[in-house]
Structures are given as C-alpha cells and as structure tokens.
Amino acid sequence: MPRDATSFRHTLNRWDVKSAPYLYVAPFFIIFGIVGLFPLVYTAYVSVHEWGLITGNQGFIGFENYSDVLAQERFWQAMRNTFSIFLLSTIPQLILAIWIAAVLDANLRAKTFWRMGVLVPYVVAPVAVGLIFNQMFADKSGFFNAVLTSVGMDPIGWHSDPFFAHMAIASMVNFRWTGYNTVILLAAMQAIPRDLIEAAVVDGANRVQRFFRVTVPLLRPTIIFVVITSTIGGLQIFDEPRMFDQIGLGGSDRQYMTVTMYLYELGWGSQRDFGRAAAVAWILFLVIVLIAVVNLALTRRIADSGAHVPERAGKGVQS
C-alpha cells in the first residue's frame, strides 16, 4: 500500500475517534435545545411583550403582563387550587406507597403478579382516568354518592364543593401514580443491606421499630426523589381537572381551575393573550425551581447526615 494512503487512513481514523463522541451526543443537544430549552427561555421574552395569538408581537411592554396577572384574583385562586390538589395527592400517595411497598417487600408467591397489579393504573391515560372519575364522583347519579346514600349518608358535592373537588381530582392522581411510586420505593427497600436490619435485631428492635427506625430513614433519598418528581408534575397538573367536567374551565366558580388551566385559558381561550400566558408560565416555572432548590438543599443535608450509611447501590436488586 502506498504511504500516502496509509497516512490518509490514519488521519481519517484519528478524526473519526475525535469527532465521533460529539457527533453522537449532538442530536440530543440540538433537538433538546430547539424544542426544550429555547422555548423556555423565549417564554421570558414573550412575557415582556404585548403578544396576541392572532395579532403576534405588538411591542415591548416591560412587566405589565406580570402586574396584570398578579392583580387577577383568578390567578391566585388557580395557585391555591393547584397547591391544594398537589398536597392532597402527594402526601397520602407517599404514605400509601411506602405502606404497600413494605407489604410487597416479603417473600411473596407470584411476586411479579402483585407488582404488576399495583402498576396497572399507570398505563391508563390521565384523560381516561378523568372521564371515569368524573362519572364516579358525579354529584347526581355518581358511583360514590350512590354508595353513600345507600348506607344512609348525605351525598357529597364532589364537583360543587371546592375541597371535595380537590379531593376527587387528587384521587385521580393518586390512582395513577401510587403504584408507580410503590415500585420505586420497593426497589429502594430491597437495596437496604440486610446486615443493617440484623444489627437492629441484635439491639432488640421489633418489626415495627425496625421499619420506622431503620427502613424509613434509609429510604429518605428515594422519598425525596419521589417528592421532587411529583412536585414538578403536580404543580403543572392539567389533564385531570380539565376532564373533570365537559366544559373544562375548572367549574362554575373555577373552584378546581389549576395554574396550567389558567395559562391555557389566557393563551387559547377567550383572551388569546400569549404575553400574559407566558408570564403565568414563567411564574409557575420560578415556583417549581424554588421548591426544587429547597428540596435539593434538604437532600444534601440528609445525604451529609447519612454519610456513615454504607453504599446502598452495592447490593443491587433482589427479586
């Protein structure tokens, strides 16, 4: 083979090795940059302009969209509704998921069957869940009210009463996500080194004490992971409350209108005001970031205080 060709191939080869990694990660960064990050940053730009769905950019107006939105009682109502639904779903869901995971963390027959059983709701679309629960929680001729009246109790205004409406919507979220979080927590439980539990037995701890003093503290990083992911999703909730009635504005008094529903209504509803919708999106974004940072600070403190605990990753999953 002529020398030139060899050195050409050599150069080509070196170029291949050097450029390949960048070429392989590039599609992710390019696409994510265009459809993920750019819109988020550009939201800030739109939010300081007068911008209509049809009229387009009408010029810079500073923080007027923000002050307009923040002056709306509807906005604050949507914030309150969102946080109420979020708390009613996250907290019971977490407790329930830990409990079910503890029950599953045993030498069961047909393990996979039970694990799949609690995960079934995950493959049901939130829209479908919304439609089913809308009927089950119907104020008149709904499943739950029929059960209540049949045992001699008064029917509940699941749609008309804000608190019960929030409960009903939170129950849709719980229905879909409890099983998912159960499986995550179960995995974390099974990764706890058995000698830690043995040590607790040596110290005379019974099963309940072992669960609350050993298992639950060691689950804290996983619990915080679950809380962070449900915060990010929960504060953006749209599908379930949107499907809770056929009109989709969050009830006659907006008693279950969430922030994302408000955003949609501003941008694509009667106002068609993209500037204000973008302002709402940025406010919600900042709220989510703020809560995530608080969560992260908590995680770090817990990770530091738990430094003496052996690596939980070493053990892997036992199934």
Add this chain to the structure above:
Amino acid sequence: MSNQMPIGMIEQTAGKGAARAAARRRVRYDQGVRRPTWVTYLLLTVFVAISVFPLYYAFLLASSTAAEIAKDPIPSLLPQGHLWENVKRVLDADIGFWKALLNSVIVSTVTAVSVVFFSTLAGFAFAKLRFRGRGFLLAFVIGTMAVPTQLGIVPLFIVMAKLGWTGHLAAVIVPGMVTAFGVFWMTQYLSQALPYELIEAARVDGCSMIRVFWHIALPAARPAAAVLALFTFVFAWTNFFWPFVVLGSTNPTLPVALQLLQATYFKDMALIMAGVVLATVPLLVMFAVAGRHLVSGIMQGAIKG
C-alpha cells in the same frame, strides 16, 4: 415470633456471636425464607382490586345503556350486553376514532424509536468514549431532566404556527424525539453492560466508530432499550396537554378524541365509557405482555437514580 427467645437473652446466655447469628436467622425468617401469612395476601388483593376497579367500572358502564346509568349509577356488577352497540356508536361518532387511533399509533411508535435511537447513541458516547467536556455535558443532561419543558408551550406553539405545523403530527412528534431521561438511562446501562474490551477488539479489527456503535453498542443495549421504548410509548400514548393545544379536534390523538367525545356527548355515559375502554385496551394488552419489564425498569431506575 412469640415463642422465640429474645435476642438480648441469647446474647447474655450464649455470647455476641450467637446473638448475631440468631438475629440473622430471624431477619431471614421475617423477611426472607418465611412465606407471608394470608393477611399480607388479603391486603395485596385489596390494593390490586382498588387499582383495577375504576377500569372494571368503566367496562361495566360501557356495556350498559345511558338510560340504565341515569337510573342507577351502579347498574350491575356484571357486564350487560350493550358493549358492541356502544363501541359501534363510538366508531360512528363524529370524533374520527379510527384517525385518532392511527395517529396515536404513529406518534407513539415514531417517538419511541427516535428516543431509543438518539438516547443509545448519546449514551454510548457518554458511557464509553473519552472526550473533552464529557463531564460537563453529562451533568447538563442530568440537570435538564428536572426542567419542566411543558412550560415553554407558548413559544413552541408560536414556532409551530410559523412552520405551518399546527394540526400536523410532526408538531407532536418532533418535540418528543429526544428526552434527557433516555440519555441518562442508556448512559447508566451501557457503562456497566458494555465491556471496553469488546470495543477495543472491534477497533483493532478496523471497525469505524459508527460500526462499533451499530454492531457492538446497539446489540448490547437491547434490554435497556426495550424498557425505554416501553416507557416512551406509554408516555406518548397517554400524553394530552401539548397534542390538545397544537393538534386541535381535526387531527386528534386518542386522548384528544376522548376529550372531544366528552365535550360532544357528555350526557351519554355509556358512549363515553365505551370510548375510554377502546382507548385503554391497546395499552392494557401491551401491559399484559410486557408489564414485568416495566416493573423491572422502574426498579432498576430507582436504584440508579
């Protein structure tokens, strides 16, 4: 437990070593070898029943008639004979069911294939190749996993409108083509599942980098890729907000069509529930076949995440 000697007593009578051995036996007895009692199974049966009941209830109403449901919201705990009739009415309804089904199949399949391909490509580079900026870029990927990109909806819509894509499936597919989670997931998997020796051997044999990816990395990534494909498919199939905004009612995916069904026929619960059943059955079938991979996928993700 009641007839067992307390561990403390074993320690006092037989020493520390014996106490530790007894503790180990007891842990294994409580959580390992011993089969749980019927109480555990009863609890689990209740949990699973609650998880499945709303679906069964939808099925019951779908096999009933609107008049029966109006009379009694719990028509009967056994399915009635009106399922086919209601299903036919959904197919004939003015929501374009077949189109929506086809759209959902296209969107979910293309999204899943694309996410798996780009994630494996990037994951291979992050896990097995050395390059400047690798650490920073990987940290960036992990950082963006938590970014609520849904909140960029306003500019995304403006861009789609400029491109003339509103109402077209591309407007839903393109923004879903890559996910930070997918890249992280494949990086994690390939860093432990793909030995360096295999890559080096292929390089010595004269494979170019792209052939190493195609013939070595991609086959090695198959188990994790299947799980990632499943998750992406489920996500795309159930996704509502963005398709609802950008597609509108003329070219819907299944969740958008369901919303339309409710808005148009909200008094006809039997019809709506038949629509719910139709939209859910494909994923339930998939879950019956591949659900255990979803379970193990979530469990692996939890350990690494």
